[in-house]
Amino acid sequence: QKLTKNDGRPRAQDYNDVTQEFMATVIREYRARLCTQAPMPDHVQETALLSASWARGCQVTSVNLARSPQLVKLVTIRGSQIRGQLKTKLRPLVEAVYGFHSSQSKSAIKKNRALAEELKEGMNFAFKHMAAQEDGWRGFLKAPLIQKIMNMMWFANKHDDGVMFPDHFKPFPHPALALVLTSIECCIDEWATGTRMDVAFTIQEYRGMFESHLNCLREFEEATKQYGVLSGICNKIYEAGRFVATFVHLSLELTATCP
Template identity: 75%
Template structure:
């Protein structure tokens, strides 16, 4: 592609990635089309180039839904293993321990709670350090990352992006729930329902604690 097309597509892709994280990280076809159209229009506005929306160029944009999921999963995998205490081994005792741990973490979204040491009591929903760490790694590592470059979209941290993080953590945990640790591809098709469940959970949590503005406070702190 020529330089003008490359500049235009870079603008559209970046806008599309932002819109995905802010509104629909695991979009259905209708959502994908809306985000694409909005991003394309933004590209035309920013670059003053009116480029035809061809199927080939569309694929270069929409593939980023899968790319974001893949990047998030890749960054998360070693953190999940270390933070939650999974152990890579072929011994029967280790396999059993990993399976049991995976079940316990998934039950009632235990993986999203900070636990008080020594008494194993759940407290502080969404305060587990893993969540903040992966948010920083994915969106706030340097000044060129979308979270820092576009505070108008990421301050406070958007609920859909947070739900995506929770979904990716669950995907990593799922890999330890079988007899041996196995790779599970973090795809929109396989995990959209899980994502929607986590997003609904966040909405319910926000509604239940709206008097104290707990979730807005958490998301604001994630940006800071």
Template identity: 45%
Template sequence: MAAIKANHDLAKSLKEGNSFVFKDWELKSGIYKMELIQKAINDMWFANRCDEGILYAKYFDPLPVKLMALVLMVMECCVDEWTTGVREDVKFSSVSYGPVYLAHLNSLQQFEERTAPYKLLDRILDNLLDMARLHAGGINPFKTAESVDAFANDIFDEAIREYEVKMQAARDGRPEGVEAGDAAGDA
């Protein structure tokens, strides 16, 4: 009974004020930074290099706000499964969860408008996308281009010399790689 009550109380707390979207749901800090958001995106669209998020990258860059609303709707459904304290299947349909999706989409749009000067939602979505790509092994957003040592001029001079020898051999009718004076009958 204690576990059931704890599960019920936790589900109720997570639902209250949509606390489940916060990194620290008790202090309500880190909005839209809950680790489960990243995990859901990783598992659904960025599981590996052959998953939709990598193969159809143009549809995921930037990460759509509607996708985030979808993830939040699903997370809320998962919390709803525990409201009695024991996990019970919840009917997931457009009739029952369409309004939940629209509420999350509206909240995200309001957050975007309110924080527009700081582009906070864009930064959150960019970070989620970068981490998802990294998870998939597709694109490492932190990898910098490796520098290539510049060739010294003597390497270029040698390439020119090799080309000139090859061209001279062709003009003289010698096989490639045979130097003048080395051909049969020249000695």
């Protein structure tokens, strides 16, 4: 299996072509399952995700590869990578969309601190017009930032996970939505003092908040089930993402064919 001796971090390129193809399939499946089923998994959930992804790899490639610790690490490390990618993409968006300002002036610091508190109050950041208390659920999950980061993270092009794995992403799953809400809140937490400070987006620090957001989505679904509001929102997120991915692909094709 392994072609190159490497005592450091495991790398897919250290293995032969058959193993690399198998691992690429498993990793892609694991990413999709992780994001849509258990983005902040405990050990039991992580093991279940790995087993299902490994089985899918065997099915797709017709290769039955033993699960060595090194190969397992190649897969499970994707969890922290995905969360890191999401946070990295969100950080500048949160700053720009919500109006935080990097400044050492006392007035700017005070405004940033107040803004962070206001956004976190009652999940205001997830509402279209930050009017959660006055309007109940009205505008919930309609903040433009939410769709924008979905597009960037899972629908950037026709080969992205949201497009390639409709069984997992259609309609857009609640756990992935809760992960996005948690990551947005983590980015807001960086402004809690009024000056942006790095806050690690780790399972240890943010699983509780993730579970809280997931429960909130369940409560929202229950409160509006008569009208199918949340299912409608999740369907729209998926369809809008698919449209963006298709549009990007067509634009690239047109650019390539135009003289």
